[in-house]
Amino acid sequence: MDSLLDIDDARLFLDERGAADGHPLLFIHGGPGNSCWDFMASVGDLLADAGMRVIGVDQRGVLRSDALPEDTAPTIEQLIDDFEEVRRRLRIERWTVIGHSAGGAYALDYAVTHPDHVTGLILDCPALDADATDRYRLPVAASLLDAAGLESEAQECRRLAALDRRLTADDRTWEAMLPLTDGYLDLFLHDAASRTRYEQLMGSAPDGLDWARGMSHLALMTQMYRDRRPLLEALTVPSMMLVGESDMVAPPVVRDDYRAATGGDVCVVPDAGHFAFVEQPARYVAQVTRFVRERVTSA
DSSP states (O other): OEEEEEETTEEEEEEEESOTTSEEEEEEOOTTTOOSHHHIIIIIHHHHHTTEEEEEEEOTTSTTSOOOOTTOOOOHHHHHHHHHHHHHHTTOSOEEEEEETHHHHHHHHHHHHOGGGEEEEEEESOOSOHHHHHHHHHHHHHHHHHHTTOHHHHHHHHHHHTOSSOOOGGGOHHHHHGGGGGGGGGGTSSSHHHHHHHHHHHHTSOTTOOGGGGGGGGGGHHHHTSOOGGGGGGOOSOEEEEEETTOOSSOHHHHHHHHHHHOOEEEEETTOOSOHHHHSHHHHHHHHHHHIIIIITTO
C-alpha cells in the first residue's frame, strides 16, 4: 500500500507491504538521495511473505516524497526525527531497522538515539566511514582505469588513496572514478549477471519518477566522512552486518571493527556486491528472516 504522510513541512512517501500484524521492519535507503524503490521492488513482497510488515520510506525531498524547497537540504537529525514520527503515526511500538549504504549510518544513529523503539538493527553494506571506503575502493578503480588505458586517471585514484590525512567530501573522490564511465557501476555489482539484474530492475521503474530530487541530499556527503565506528560501542540492540561478497562500501576493516565493538555477526551474501537485495534477493531475505527469528523474536 502506497501513501503520503504529512510530517511538519514535508510529505513523505511510504510503501507498506505485508500483514498489519507482521513483524514491523523499516528500510532506510542510502545514497545520499536514493529511494526505497529498488529495495521494495526486489524484496518487499518476499519479506512480506516471510511474515514481515515492511515499511519503505522515500526520505524527505527524495523521488516520490515532496520536493524540498529550493536551496534547502535535509539534516540527518531531521531524517531520524522523520523515521520516529513515521513509527508513531503507524502506531508501531518497536520495529527492526535495516539501513543500506549511507542509510546504514542513519540507521545506526537512529538505533542509538531511540533504542527503546528498536528490536534489532541490520547494517546492510553500511557506509560507516567514507574514508575507509575510499581507501579500499580507489585502488580497485585505479586497476580498472589502468586496464582501460587511462593511466593518469588511475594515478589520481592512487594519489587520493595514499593521502596521509583523512579524506573528506571536499576531496570529491567519486569524481576521480567517473572516468570509468559505464564501468563505474561495476564497482558496486558482483559480476556481469548482477549488473544485468540491476539494470533490468532499474529499467522497469515506472515512468515519470523524478530521480533528480535526490540531488538535494548531496549536502549529506560531508556527514558520510564522519567515522561512526566509535558509535557502535553505544549500540544496545541486537544487530547484524550484512554484506555482499564483493561489496567495497563496508570494507574488511569496518567489518572487523563492527565485530570487535558489538560481537555481532557479519553475514556475507555470496555472488553479490553492494546491492545484495537486487543481486541475490532470495539469499538476502533468508539472512534477514533468520536474524529476526533468531535474534529478535526469540529474545
